Amino acid sequence: MPQSPVPSRRGILLGTAAVSAGAVLTACTSNEPAGKKPANSPANDPAPAADDRPGKAVTIGFAGPQADHGWLNAINDNARARAKKYSDVTLEITEGSNDTAAQIGQIQTLINKKVDVLVILPADGKALTQIGLQAMRAGIPVINLDRVFASPQAYRCWIGGDNYGMGLNAGRYIGEHLKNKTGAKVIELAGVDSLELTRQRTKGFDDALKNYPNITKVARQAADFTVESGQAKTAQLLQAQSDFDAFWNHDDDQGVGALRAIAQAGRDDFLMVGGAGAKSAMDAIKADDSVLKATVLYPPTMSASAIDIARAVAQGKGVGGLAELEIPATITLYSAVVTKDNVDQYLPTGFS
Template sequence: MSHTPSRRGLLFGTAAVSAGALLTACTSNEPSSKDDSKGDAAPAADETGKAVTIGFAGPQADHGWLNAINVQARQRAKKYKDVTLDITEGSNDTATQIGQIDTLINKKVDVLVILPADGKALTQAGLKAMRAGIPVVNLDRVFANPQAYRCYVGGDNYGMGLNAGHYIGEKLKDTKNAKVIELSGPDSLELTKQRSKGFDDALKNYTNIKKVARQAADFTVESGQQKMAQLLQAQKSFDALWNHDDDQGVGALRAVDQAGRDGFLMVGGAGARSAMDHIKADDAVLKATVLYPPTMAASAIDLARALGQGKGLAGLSESEIPTSLTLYSAVVDKTNIDQYMPSGFK
């Protein structure tokens, strides 16, 4: 007969599977397996299980994607009658966010979901929670020490660049001496480096394409406009642009309009509603965007609930949830825009 392990034992035990489980399995309506060798599925959204209080600490929602993260977390928690969400105000100041996490630890929440403003700087906060017996779901920006979290949920930054590069490559594969430029995020972020590396690796498959310029912006409208204007001034002609972030893409499109430029393909990043509106209307050089889904916050709530209830995932044999889950970065263009339009964030 199975027994419920201690919370500390559950956190630092050896169980767990690799990435790739479908989060929808957390809310499966299929009945639990009768086989004692398989883990119990988390109850469905309309079924009430053990009451779980989930603490949620993230950075300041000063960006469309970060605001969407908070919205996704709140909406998901509301779907569960057995979940109480304790969400902090959010701060980009490391000391402030550490203090907010300390408060949630002192409240003895059942599970913590943390999207750190700086993964390395917040690692000790994650470790403190885990050592206090509170499992941590590390969201998006990964801690420097895997012992600081029970489960990691995030986007595929390398895959995002890879998919953007392959999409552009296929569009330009018959273009002789094609030129591509890149408007990246801040070079201080590891995610930016991963996105650029994926993009460059994809372009290596196309011998006719050369990346001729790159500028780093700051994920803001203003920086996107400024850096794009510099790129346009330096490059009198090119065939495609990949922009890492749809918020800064708003500024990039303004710079393009002001310069009266066209004749090239622009691919965005993240999946903002503004980008999807342009793709749907086909009224700008922006023809596609590569998703970095804020739905990862909803998935984090699913996993946190399962952790708090001591459940695994339906459809998997293991008794524990995975240690990591990496979301896929789909490319959205006019061929599939209707499918993804509802996920566009403001």
């Protein structure tokens, strides 16, 4: 799963995660017909948010990790779909790898091809910093997607999600639902503890709960962002905790397993909040027939916005709606909370 800078770093907080961050790049009207888009297409197949009038031909190199997770698949799908919207964009996309040496090699190939701009979601931001620096020194602007490089000199613009904000908003949602309950208890199913993103999500959650002194976190387990681990770790938590009021799960993929374990245990005496924004989670929220009542977004539409930004940078364009002539250095997406009251708005962005 993704990893983003600590929220206290410089950033621009955009309004809502349901719309790609590229929505602030609006400079002209779209060439797409009006009307509702199919809900099963990437990011609801939105019209390009940047100036979509044909301009200078641009080749964008896109390199990400292996798409072995629903969110990462959605990242690739959104990038491809966005690039197809522009007649002046050619997308060179790599196969993707979780091996840092292999990903560095793939990016080196794109540099050797002299692409106009690179969009890179590194498997490990720190480990790939040098290849980002190499591209920038070669005159190829880098759009660093989500997992941040160790040096701001390695990218022209960083765009990604807010892991701390995910935890914060999940905690606030739970806190507001339990604020009048004396001795309320919550448990947490985290991701992978070796990842900074997991620590950020937990910190945000814990910080939010500090505002609700009646609530105590009584248990926490770390899983591996997989269905199997979600099911196994949730089963352990349910066995150890016979009485609690809320359950926060960091990731909707592992949440599929968590819901299985909850159903098998016959438990319906608490509310559950998920994370990331999978379509399966949103479907369950809309059906309102399980403990899952909300999910906090970590929008894969960020890759569509990265294509918008890459094209604008390569063509020397700025951002419509801002006084500045240049693309911002950092764009942080907002972690919206999806509930049954607003799920129809966000459902088109859900990923499989």
